[in-house]
Amino acid sequence: MHxxxxxxxxxxxxxxxLNLLLQRHPxxxxxxxxxxxSSLAVLYLLLGAEFLAAAQxxxxxxxxxxxxxxVIMLLNAGLEERTRGSKAAYIVGFPGAxxxxxxxxxxxxxxxxxxxGARLGDYLVTTADLSRVLFRDLLLPFEVTxxxxxxxxxxxxxxxxxxH
Amino acid sequence: xVVPIYYYLILSAILxxxxxxxxxxxxxxxxxxxxxxxxxxxxxxxxVAFANHWHQVSGQIFVFFVMVVAAAEAAxxxxxxxxxxxxxxxxxxxxxxxxxx
Numbered sequence: 001m002h003x004x005x006x007x008x009x010x011x012x013x014x015x016x017x018l019n020l021l022l023q024r025h026p027x028x029x030x031x032x033x034x035x036x037x038s039s040l041a042v043l044y045l046l047l048g049a050e051f052l053a054a055a056q057x058x059x060x061x062x063x064x065x066x067x068x069x070x071v072i073m074l075l076n077a078g079l080e081e082r083t084r085g086s087k088a089a090y091i092v093g094f095p096g097a098x099x100x101x102x103x104x105x106x107x108x109x110x111x112x113x114x115x116x117g118a119r120l121g122d123y124l125v126t127t128a129d130l131s132r133v134l135f136r137d138l139l140l141p142f143e144v145t146x147x148x149x150x151x152x153x154x155x156x157x158x159x160x161x162x163x164h
Numbered sequence: 165x166v167v168p169i170y171y172y173l174i175l176s177a178i179l180x181x182x183x184x185x186x187x188x189x190x191x192x193x194x195x196x197x198x199x200x201x202x203x204x205x206x207x208x209x210x211x212v213a214f215a216n217h218w219h220q221v222s223g224q225i226f227v228f229f230v231m232v233v234a235a236a237e238a239a240x241x242x243x244x245x246x247x248x249x250x251x252x253x254x255x256x257x258x259x260x261x262x263x264x265x
Contacts, residue, residue, distance in 0.1 A: 001165060002165045002166070002167050003165050003167050006167050006171060006172075010171075010175045013175065013179060014175070014178055014179070014182075017178075017179050017182040017183070017186075017202060018182060020182070020186055020195075020198065020199065020202065021182055021185060021186045021189070021190075021199075026192050026194045026195050026198075026255075029190075029195050029198055030194075030198060033198050033201065033202060036179070036202065036205065037205060040205055040208070040209060043172070043175075043209060043212075044209075044212055046167075047172070047212045047213060047215070047216045048216055049212050049215070049216075049224050049227075051224070052208075052212060052224055052227055052228065052231075055228070055231055056231075059231050059235055060201075060205070060231070060234075063235060064201065064234065064235055064238045067238055067239065067242055068194065068197075068198060068238070068242070071194065071242045071245060071246065072194055074246070075194075075245075075246070075249050075255065077192065077194060077255050080190065080191045080192040080195065080255075080256070081191065081256060089188045089189050090189060092188065093184075093185050093188035093189045094185060094189075096184070096185075096188070097181040097182070097184045097185035097188070098181070100180075100181050100184060101177055101178065101180075101181035104173075104174075104177035104180070104181075105174055105177055108170045108173045108174055108177065109170065109174075111170070112168060112170040115168065115169040115170050115173075115217060116168070116169060116217060117166035117167055117168045117169060118166065118167050118168075118169055118172070118213070118216050118217070119165075119166050120165070123216055123219055125215070125221055125224055129221055130221060130224060130225070130228070133221050133222070133225055134225060134228070138225065141229070145229065145232045145233075148232070148233070148236055149232065149235070149236050151236075152236035152237075152239050152240050153239065155239075155240050155243065156239040156240050156242070156243035157243075159240070159243035159244055159246070159247050160242075160243040160246045160247060162250075
């Protein structure tokens with residue numbers, strides 16, 4: 001069951017990511033990125049991270065992607081055009097990414113023995129466990145993030161404002 | 165039934181490399197920005213997989229902070245894109261080459 005779910009949602013992730021790469025209209029890329037993020041939430045659940053699965057759906061596939069689609073529609077972005085610079089990127093991009101993947105996959109397969117496996121329901125981090133660490137041991141970093149978000153809001157408003 | 169952890173890590177590597185390829189190949193600045201989000205998500209998956217392997221909460225705490233920073237980054241980045249579009253009225257990254265020699 002666990003393996004089947006992993007392959008279904010892992011396959012959806014890879015298909016969505018490839019679709020992001022292949023589509024030429026930004027709105028299609030944005031919608032396939034939503035597929036990737038939602039399937040990643042299911043994978044988080046399989047790994048026993050229930051709070052992060054909810055946060056992934058709310059923050060990423062909800063807030064961040066809504067912001068992306070909003071900006072795409074606001075700027076009325078059309079098909080991307082082919083230009084001179086993209087040729088060099090094609091020549092370097094695909095082999096570079098493939099080499100990076102080969103390196104990472106070799107490293108993971110080399111250490112596949114000691115890494116072990118994940119059993120469904122074997123290890124579950126509840127929201128209580130997470131918040132105990134977050135609000136007791138890491139209270140200062142948590143408060144600093146609120147400052148970061150405040151600065152980000154102010155920066156976004158200042159940047160996007162129409163100048164007179 | 166047991167799913168080996170390295171399956172998750174290889175899935176994360178696949179997603180990360182697709183993100184790198186999209187970052188290099190795409191010409192639309194919004195799509196380039198979306199591929200950065202894809203790479204962040206891939207790294208988050210490997211954090212959660214390692215958290216499961218070591219039975220530690222800290223991996224998930226890292227993911228939490230990455231999510232917070234990514235949300236802030238998306239807001240600022242999209243504001244920059246809007247400002248850029250106002251100034252140059254294009255979304256093509258090759259057209260924004262004022263700092264190129």
